[in-house]
Amino acid sequence: MSQQTAGTLTTETKRSSRPGGTLYRGREGMWSWVLHRVTGVAIFFFLLVHVLDTALVRVSPEAYNAVIGTYQTPIMGLGETALVAAIVYHAFNGIRIILIDFWSNGVKYQKLMFWIVIGLWVITMLGFAPRHLMNVFGH
Amino acid sequence: MSTDTVNPSSESTVVDGVHYHQFDIVIVGAGGAGMRAAIEAGPGARTAVISKLYPTRSHTGAAQGGMAAALANVEEDSWEWHTFDTIKGGDYLVDQDAAEILAKEAIDAVIDLENMGLPFNRTPEGKIDQRRFGGHTRDHGKAPVRRACYAADRTGHMILQTLFQNCVKLGINFFNEYYVLDLVMTDVDGVPQPSGVVAIDLASGELHVFQSKAIIFATGGFGKIYKTTSNAHTLTGDGVGIIWRKGLPLEDMEFFQFHPTGLAGLGILLTEGARGEGAILRNASGERFMERYAPTIKDLAPRDIVSRCMVQEVAEGRGAGPHKDYVLLDCTHLGAEVLETKLPDITEFARTYLGVDPVYEPVPVMPTAHYAMGGIPTNVSAEVLRDNDTVVPGLYAAGECACVSVHGSNRLGTNSLLDINVFGKRAGNNAVAYVQNVDFTPLPEDPAAGVRALLDSVRDSTGTERVAVLRKELQDEMDRNAQVFRTDESLANVTQTIHSLRERYRNVAIQDKGKRFNTDLLEAIELGFLLDLAEVVVFSARNREESRGGHMRDDFPKRDDENYMKHTMAYLSGDPHSSDAADHITLDWKPVVMTRYQPMERKY
Amino acid sequence: MSTATLEATTDAAAANTTSTEPMSDDPTLRPFTVTFIIRRFDPDTGDEPKWQDFDVEMYATDRVLDALHKIKWEQDGSLTFRRSCAHGVCGSDAMRINGRNRLACKTLIKDLDISKPIYVEAIKGLPLEKDLVVDMEPFFASYREVQPFLVANSAPATPGKERIQSAAQRERFDDTTKCILCAACTSSCPVFWTDGQYFGPAAIVNAHRFIFDSRDDNAAVRLDILNDKEGVWRCRTTFNCTDACPRGIQVTKAIAEVKQAILRGKA
């Protein structure tokens, strides 16, 4: 049996001979994961900033308000909508992943559940976006 | 693919660009027979398995229906009955001592596999389940018996996987995608003795010489001499061809089995297990025509008989379809449940490749070239024979490439998976015993010279012939003239064709001049073996002026025990390129071993 | 037993040889030209892989493998790919056809959109050797690593007989016994593509086949192996493996079952 373990295979040397080719045409499962990953990273970086800006409440009310004021500009308003969109997708799809992992029929219905996630996402965003954008642009 | 995948226990040395290895036992072929031998040989001697394919790509994996053994798990059965069926099924050209061993050791062979992990289908009591198969009967032909042990309709797949898994467990050395091209023989006291094999590593294009004390050939069949065949593209009979070119004999090459139920036009197999489960063959008018030909066991008559009946139905205008060129396999009454659980793969084949759903429609089928009964002659110890009874020390053969002969002129379904296990195991065991007390036979000077010359001649050829063109012509002509029915005239025709193809083959050129993974070169070499073997098949067939088992001569429709109750032994005895095959092929006879059963008329 | 005449025989045989042509005279089943764009790589020059076009006459019922053969046999003999059985049971010819992993011998032309060219390239994530051929060794190394063989410590109840296993116990792992080790799954897995270190779905499938075999006693060891940095936890349930498996194995489900078994600490 091979002395190599699968965990230590050195593929580095062969890298150059592993060209990519076309984009893999995955289905719901793959794209849902791509989105999940992208949204997860986006939320993470937002969160870093968000904790910092919230920490300004410890500095002084003026400092906090100055920074938080920028959240109320239209550009940030749009950005916030995107952020919420990302969180909502990530959250719903996270539940889908958890169902796949723990519910015995989850695997069977994963494609359907993806479309449900999209559906719920649309509904949630229809509920949120107009309300939020009205607040942002309403003044 | 450096494929000393599994802890290469031998260091190789490189001389003049040729790699040299030394193993006690070298097994050529990693199909069922080769790996079964390796499981015996590996723990007892330093063993290497060389295969032109990754082991799990071998065609054993395509076998579907089952493996026979008189376990009597579901109904009364005995190995004696199994012996009798095997002998009768082979139209009495079976060596009865070998058939007895096959049937007796079948039981252990199946249990071995089960204990190694093979997931057989189970009876309600949890024992190995068994199903009916063509030609297997209770009490000497009284009624069909359930004797075939099976794992859905992928028994061969499971056998191949299980054997590979156990090779992994044992840490067998595999040299995958190494193509063996020559058997090295060294003259010892004027007698040529095997001393190793020469192979090309396909990934690198480099030559490797494996010196060894014992060599086991397990290279499978050569169905690719025909066009319509259930065999893989890679079943080109290289092993049998190598033996032939060494001047060693080949036995019973005229007997090739045509399996009745290949998907019409494609040759992809639908297992006899379908009929074992109750499927019925019908002609255009829906008639269950086998009732006319074999009133007792009908659709479960042996393959040679069913195939002939099918061709005859079509020949007499009762074929189905727009061209009236096939018959129908009707599974519709079995119900979706049986099809999906017991025959899932073939159900899918029909759906995928013909767009026919067996649950609702009958499937178009026609006979397809399936199994070589003949091959490298061996005794019951799997030792290769130099003539009727002298063994070549240290040389073994097992599986479809060998002819023990347990199948005689027609193999019963499920007996081949059995054969590869029983005689593969024997080959492995006997090789281990043999290598304990002998030394390596020295290699001749530059053992790879012949192979290098062969490869260079093809690679450097500036000829104009294309491999694919020649191969297609060979396969078309073999289908036309040497298939289910043969006559002296048809065989004479195809002999002519083969000769001219051989001449053109000298002029064959390839386009890929590269070193690495040169499958263009590989196909050219394979074609050489196909041509050699087709010639022997046809020459042997022409010589046998009778009809028996898989060999049906329209001009001699009767079995002729007086003159032909004997095995054909063919030898390469002259310049293979002489225009008359008789100038370079010599035929001889070998008696059939009879123990208990006297030939009778074969009725079902 | 037969009295068929030679003519009749040859006719029948000849009819057999018209084979790959369609079985009916339906005019929609006439051959048509299909363009294949194949990603070529020649290891002897070592140049970057490049795409090459081929036009091939095909019937709707032909397979992509037939097209590759036609190209190799009639146009360019150097086109290199693996194949053997030609009907989806040996696992030789997994490749990327129109961006998805499939077996060339199981992909019918009629199931592809032939108004556009058909793209064919090697599977992804394993070292490219030549044209459509990749080095399968890393793939098999992972396979060997999960101990894909029965380890039964006890002897069968009756010596010299089979171990008893109920039909239901047998059914428990039926799905994963179908694997032909074609690597379509592993090489479709986005996680495997990243660094090639992940065990990959095929290895997990083959571990599953034994973990849930009632005769086996080594489940704990295999679960431990897969409860590893490169084991089941790397699976991100992208389902590419399940979509790609030519044997219809519910690969992601098998992986989920292995995860659950690890969490519960037993099979």
Next chain:
Amino acid sequence: MTAPVIEAPRSPARPARKGVNWEKWGWIYMRVSGVLLLVLIFGHLFVNLLTGDGVDQIDFGFVGGKLATPFWQWWDVAMLWLALIHGGNGMRTLVNDYATHRTSRRILKGAIFAAVAVLIILGTLVVFTFDPCPAGSPADLLPSFCPAS
């Protein structure tokens, strides 16, 4: 005769893992925290962005008002910890996937860890040491319950 006796496989026994199985617990953690975060974040977003005037209402007074109650203190701290560890672990997965070199892996993971740790500590301190009515600040910026107002 039965199957050949086959000894223990020759594959090298894997060295026993040392310490915690990060992959397994990470995997479990992602799921548990995910469910909790769903509630916490949705609640957070709802209260902050959809009730009242939405985003416009957010200022020191609003936040200070929330953070003065233990309920929202704990809510925000839970969210902070769960989300940062969840996100940090997720980022670690990404680094494992895409960073090929040992050193770059180590640096990136170190950076993620540092960021997560610093922010968790900072955030927790802020929440618990926070004074909603800092002395000397203009009263109109402060929550309505501040004595100054």
